[in-house]
Amino acid sequence: MTTTDGNSKGADNTAVEITELGVDFGSVTALADVSLSIDDGEFFTLVGPSGCGKTTLLRSIAGLETPSRGSVSLGGQDVTDEPPEERNVGIVFQDYSLFPHLSVAENVAYGLQFHDLSESRDTEARVTELLELVDLAGFSDREPGQLSGGQKQRVALARALAPEPDVLLLDEPLSALDAQLRKELRVQIKTIQRDLGITTVYVTHDQAEALAISDRIAVMRNGRLQQVDTPETVYRQPASRAVAEFIGDNNVFEGNVADDGRHLDVGGTLVPLPEGGNRAAGQSRTVSIRPEALSVTDGQRADAPTLSARVETVEFLGDAYRVHCRWNDRSIVVKTAATTPPEGAVDLQFDAEDVHILEPQRSGSTRSNSVRQGGPSANQ
Amino acid sequence: MRPKASRLLPVGVAAMLATLVAVFYYPVGSVLSSAIYAGGRLTVDPLVAVLGDPFYTGAAHSLVTDPASVPGGVVGWIDAGMPRVEFGLFGFTAYQALLSTVVSVAVGLPGAYLLARFEFPGRAFLRSVTILPFVMPSILVAVGFLAMFGYTGVVNDLLGLVGLGPLELVGTLKVIILAHAFYNAPLVTRLVTAAWESVDTRRVETARTLGASPLQAFRDVTLPQLVPAVLTSAVLTFIFTFMSFPIVLALGGLELATVEVWLFSRVQNLALAEAATLGAIETALSLGLIYVYLRFEATQISAHGEGRTRARTPLFVGWRSLVDPRRVGLLAYSLVAGVLFVGPLASLVIESLTTPDGAFTLDYYAFLIAQQASAAVGTVQPLAAITNSLLFGVGALLLALPMGVLVSVVATRESRGSRLAEALLTAPLAVSGIVLGLGMLRTLVFGTTAFGHRLTITGPVVIVAVHAVAAYPFVTRNVTPALSGIDDRLVDAARSLGASRSTALVDIELPLIVPALVAGAAFAFAISIGEFDSTVLLAEGVDSATMPVALERYTANRSLGPNLGPATAMGTVLLAVTIVSFVFIDRAGRRWER
Known part of the structure; x- marks a missing residue:
């Protein structure tokens, strides 16, 4: 279990290598044999609903969880049996976890006593440098109790970065903050990460946050990886129904391929399928179409596929309306930039290319590069 | 859950259990076993002797001596108009x-x-x-x-x-x-x-x-x-x-x-x-x-x-x-x-x-300080009692504090540990000080044979050990809530920053439970200062008498004077020490509540 996987990329640019890692809590499997590799300098996000195993995976990388199976390598070194203090990772938790009996500067300096700094800088200079990095210059002597939530989280970030960790681990760092602050701080984290070029593993349950800041995303569910890819690919080409429904708003329909092999029969209405790929008539298929790919029209584009629907509820979003419609006894959501809310009977038009065919279950990892699914039933 | 838990913990637990066996379970067990074990065999005779004695169990003694007579006896009692029963x-x-x-x-x-x-x-x-x-x-x-x-x-x-x-x-x-x-x-x-x-x-x-x-x-x-x-x-x-x-x-x-x-x-x-x-x-x-x-x-x-x-x-x-x-x-x-x-x-x-006539006097306090060179043999020396109490208190505190903290660490760190801790904490509560004192007399004080050697431990060592056993549950009761109130992630954060588990305990956890430690220490001190039940048996010699023992002796022995004078003066000193302990408990406790 301690040998590095032979199939992994070269140790030169792989910062984190997870090989068939499993974590059991009693009879509950929190993490089911996950394999994953994260590149040097990459901003990698683990996203999924609560209880999906993302925090367990993060804590396993930090050495705060004892794996039941598999291995963790950092920078080509197998660290599976190393305690957290031997791994040179920095971690930031949701509720800040600042040491309440130490000042801001003492918090940031805490990790420095255990590390030899790469350059000959004294502790004080390093603390000042980091507090400037997180825009908290002059806060050295404050007590954690005197800080706001956003300030506490920036101190926690500075504390984690101070000993120059190889990997930065962020466990829902923004979840305790209000919406506006969350957006500001997320930009700041992204900027700092890019400037330092530090490998970062970020855990969140907020799919919008994951899309916004990541180089790559791993969507998790029930202790397994569902899809690992760039935000764009995960959004546009979800690997499974679960991913399609978790990432962003989506409309998902099931039907059977019509006799021509180019349409899907959804409750009696023929929905055109995109080009490419043979589809045998009668096969059961699931498709998704994004709300913004649908437009509310009076049927102007005669050539475009059209769904006749009825408006039920309209939400005003500021820059658009989200329109909840009824079509063929199904719910369908449309996002439209119209200046007035649509009502009554409407035609919903789209391009066949915007229809995405979700791969049938048990399809393996065709869409994920560098992912090896642990078990055959990865998508349940 | 955390990997590589400190190896110090099992060692500490073993040392503590050994201490408890020596100064609690073995002495108490020797008392309890003599009730059912005599002359080299199991017997119910001692129990029957006590339970069947009307002096101990009154009318209920016939339940033991003559169970067949009980129904008739009850009927007779009802016929007699249910008189008062002893x-x-x-x-x-x-x-x-x-x-x-x-x-x-x-x-x-x-x-x-x-x-x-x-x-x-x-x-x-x-x-x-x-x-x-x-x-x-x-x-x-x-x-x-x-x-x-x-x-x-x-x-x-x-x-x-x-x-x-x-x-x-x-x-x-x-x-x-x-x-x-x-x-x-x-x-x-x-x-x-x-x-x-x-x-x-x-x-x-x-x-x-x-x-x-x-x-x-x-x-x-x-x-x-x-x-x-x-x-x-x-x-x-x-x-x-x-x-x-x-x-x-x-x-x-x-x-x-x-x-x-x-x-x-x-x-x-x-x-x-x-x-x-x-x-x-x-x-x-x-x-x-x-x-x-x-x-x-x-x-x-x-x-x-x-x-x-x-x-x-x-x-x-x-x-x-x-x-x-x-x-x-x-x-x-x-x-x-x-x-x-x-x-x-x-x-x-x-x-x-005050004197019995109601006049103001400081004579009783002078009595406490004066060297009682002329006092009758067998009289407790007041000044010695005060110093003994303070010394035993410090000794018990030094022993009870690590014991209590250890139980807290076990109780908070592992789920199995909390049940063990609860059992360890409750046992001293169930055994009276007299029984423990009697057990100590029978075993360590009168001597016991182990590994071919005759061991005899007497005087201050036994008293301090007994006080520590009585006191450590109070340390634990103060420290456990404080320790379990610390967010686990503080320790996680410290470890990811490079601190070992024991460094995190010293750097992060201990400073955060200082108020609880102070309160627990003050409790332990106060329990030791006030312990009477075991001490009065173990301090048979006047040399190791404590303030509470002296109080009882002065109360019982009126030859010292026609009234309570010396006892009340000693009591006032004890009250002052108790109140100082209380102030520590209260201040430290409240700092934590905030």
């Missing part, structure tokens, strides 16, 4: 404990109502003072009651001023029960106040909006949360008063002896076998009672709820206070409670400063 020493012990419990609950409940529902100057102070009896040596309370109700006490002095009295109150059950109430009513008040304050005001408000009157809302929402606290404190009071020793010894003597006092007198008369059997039966009874207590405690609703405490009503609202029957009742209660709780302590101080 149930012997055990019956009397239970009877006085029951009366004490009823009085303690009756005195404690209005206090809880006052503290939980009313706001007035000094409320916070009063609330924290309810912890004081926990740390107040019971022999001190007994001497306080002697000073107040004794033949030359303050009450009789006051009665004399108006031409009444003197009354002979000492030696009556009434004074014993009052002294028990002094001790246990604050416990009732404390537990019930905490339960009352944890009642979420929003639940009461919800009940009111649903149509309940204030009284109905109290009955349906508040009362169900109070009942478990009342029952818990009542059972605890019953246990404490069933096993009460110094108060009954000093205020009742052998005429009103309880099991514990009789056990003590058996040991003094060197009837050790009978004492051991008695101790075994008493321990079995108290274990049963503690089981009941733990069952009740489990039904308690956590006092650390999320809810908001209801706003308190001002107690004083100008002249209108005097026409509101509720407030008049509470003021009357406050007067009675003030006399009951302040009276004995004030009397103690007053008597220590």
